[in-house]
Amino acid sequence: MEKTYYHSQKSASFVGRHARKKSDFATSPKTSDVSSAIDIYGDTAWRETVENVDDHNADEISLLIDQFATTLSSIDNKSDPPEVPNYVETFSKIIESKIVKYYSADGENKFGKTEEEDSFFLESVLRVGKLTTAFGDFPAGCNAAPSLDRVSVVLQRAMAFLEEEFRDLLEGSRDLKEEESGRSVLHEPERDKGGEQEFPGYSAEAVARMGRVATAMVASGYATECCQVYSVARRNAFTEALRCTEFDTVPIEEIQKMQREQLEGDISKWINTVKRCATVLFPCERSLCDAVFSQNETISAGLFSNLAQAVIIQLLNFVDAVVLTQQSAEKLFKYLDMYEALRDLILSIDRTCADEESSGELRSELTAARDRIGEAAVYLFFDLENSIKGDASKTPVPGGAIHPLTRYVMNYLEYAGVYKDTLEQIFQTNHILAQSLSSTKSDKSNDREIKNQNPNKPALQFSIQFITAVELLDENLNAKSRLYRDPSLRYIFLMNNGRYILQKIKGSTEILQLVGDTWYRMRSTVVRQYHKNYQRETWGRLLQCIGHDGCQVNGKVYKPVVKEKFKNFNLMFEEIHKTQSTWVVNDSQLQSELRVSISGVVIPAYRSFLGRFRQYLESGKQAEKYIKYQSEDIELMIEGLFDGNPNSMGRRRT
Template identity: 65%
Template sequence: MMMIIGGGVENRSIVKFSIEVFDYRFANVFNEAIKSLEFEIKSVEDVKKMQWETLEGEITTLIKVVKHCASVLFPGERKLCDSIFSENASIAVYLFSNLARAVVIQLLNFVDAVVQTNRSAEKLFKYLDMYEALRDVIPDINKSCSDELAAEISTSGDRIGEAAVHIFCDLENSIKGDAAKTPVAGGAVHPLTRYVMNYLKYACEYKVTLEQIFQKNKALVPSIKHERESPSHNQTGENSSSSPFATQLMTVIDLLDLNLETKSKLYKDPSLRFIFLMNNGRYIMQKIKAASEILQSMDDTWYRIRSSDVRQYHKNYQRETWGKVLQCLGHEGLQVNGKVHKPALKERFKNFSAMFDEIQKTQSTWVVSDEQLQSELRVSISAVVIPAYRSFFGRFRQYLDSGRQGEKYVKYQPEDIETMIEGLFDGNASSIGRKKN
């Protein structure tokens, strides 16, 4: 340590000795602190070679060390240093700043080494933990150390923030790259949907931090507008009040929507296609609604459009599946010269039973795991099918023969239809495993 120490030879010797003693003590205190916290200073190369599972634990310990240094070690040692060199304030400042910086640089080297490892989605949250730790200790560092040291910590934090932005934006590529060729059995919620929405839910627990780093790194956020089939979707992300992070959040969900639309085309049955889109759309909306941090980031128009999409999937399913069934229950063409034409009536009852049997057999294997959505579907089906069948049955059953001959055509009572509708969307696993869509 090169310093100019004034005074006589004896005084200079005392000061020099005091510096050496304090230097030695400071190193010991730091080493004891990291030992007690079970942290070991490692080289950049060693950090890069570590498996992520091991490195996660090291990062957790590093954060404890950083907080301990900023809130306990540095303030205590600064106070002692000022006391020892009370008559040489400039020496105290210079000495402590250099010793503290030597410690901090070791910790920041570890941080920088972590940032240099290969990026992957699961690393985001530990990166954010490190960013928050460095950001939050800066006020304490400013009090006990120099502004220059605080600036170095801030710069290291910025590098973490930049890496975190890249990781979050890489989620787009993960979604685009998920091109599964096999449809999910029964039209259930796709694993990609669960992964992305749970990832976003967890990420939004760091909402304030993510908004901060996205604001700082706006230039890194890809400016992409995704065209949707409906022109109304072009409004996504155009709200000038949306933060860069909120815009990116909506972009990710838009991409997920597009991916799911592509996956829906793997189903040959159009009705199952709409069940799949409805299941996944409802799951997305429920996750957004349940996570206040996500909901607060959403543009109102954007959210309403997606709610409308899910309702439209429901309508499309209803029309595709039950429209033809209801045609069997129409009265047109059943009378000839003012009298009921029995062969036509028999054909109508027969067609209705056959169609309903097929729907019940097929759609009881489909999956609607959201209880509210399952109930809404059954209620809406019952609301259109049961009154129509009850009316048709009540008016025309009397024209058919009683006994077994009549039962040949009239297979179900209205109450049977109600019971069978309640069995739809239960997702019988063994049936799903055998059925290909």
């Protein structure tokens, strides 16, 4: 409804429309002059005197005006101006008649319909501007003063007209284009059928007209009014664009009270908005500025800088609020997303503004905000290290399975590996802060380890922190392993968790690059040692039961010792199987490796003992009393280990 009212004003006087629009701007001296000039234009009788002025010789008069302006400028004695010819008044009326004719009785705007007419009008406005400047060199009260007043009024009317047209092009053309095409100012520029680039919400033709109007206004000394109209229109458009991204400016106090889920949602909207600004809105806005003010690069740079700064201030206020919220390690990845978004926005500003001085302040503010986020990210990463050191739970995980802390830390570090380049940049920038926060001596040793892998390459700061976090986890797991009374179960626990850590590292290209092959092989050796220690603690003691020592006395088999060894073997094996069937090895490959290695040690030894001494036991029930298992039975029962099932005793072969 409001838009219908706005366009209906076209049929009324230009004065009413202009007065309504002028309330949007701060009034400058020139704007006040323009307003008073427009009041004269509202005079119907005067309008009729200029509406039908004969302009058939307009080109000839234009040349005469150029010559007269040159003559005025070349006069040395400014106190004695020449007589003003009649064609100056005629030229003034021709321009005023053009303004009147641009608006027909049906309210249709004729400006922009005929390129030849528009070009003549704009060139005429520039001539009036030159003529006004030339008259202005003469003192007040001279015989040229009335002519100066006359051309000044004409220029003011022309500027008021162009100002309104400029506003219409910025607001009306965009609204109309969006209605017709269904596109929004948020859309990337498209290309028309002729291959020329379109601008956000505007056709190439509309932008070209804006450029011609802007050039005329600036050249005529009305740059302030021109820039005001442009700034207000584009800032409104940008506000609309930001609103469409669903990012809202929220007071710091409310952000600090937000629950985690709501805050993360707002951060995601903020990130999308910043990315939108970096990839679409700012580049397109700068292209529009440069196209409209192609003859005035300084004005273009200043307008874009002012607009971008107003938007960036809103975005950075959010950053300041977020870094003041309560910190937790889980927020790290949202912070890293924010850091990357700001980093990309800085690159976009650098590309958009090139080496312009106006970009310096924008870049400085963005860089400072990015660094605040980076510093907060360092604190968050150290929160992870502190949480590892602070996890002092005294309840052992049943069956020696993977500890929840191991899963949490390695999943966290795996995700951090995706951001390894960003985190490296952050830790390089904040290496002094990182050193002050580190309370472990392992950082320096890790630094040396990484340098030893490649002496010619400086140690990556994030690699050091990553390895430190894994080693802190390792120290914590070693402490937790002592909660198990059974030494064998301790090694199962360490093996499970160590293998999980290795899998996470090997499964991520980014993490493997961080730690390096040398460090990974070192960790693999440690896990293999857990395996050996477990095998020695469990199966080494079992094999002692069937050792051949003491089985012969004076060259003869001593049956009581043989019987005792079979009896002890059976009891110990059954106890091991009963216990270790409830233990858990989550990784199927590790489970298979353990079973194979156990069988490879136990089966040959048992088969040898059985083959050597079974003949010395009496046959029948007495033999079965001591020889309860065949080699195949032992192998089958070993297959039931480490699956967490206490009933997996297997079936004896008969």
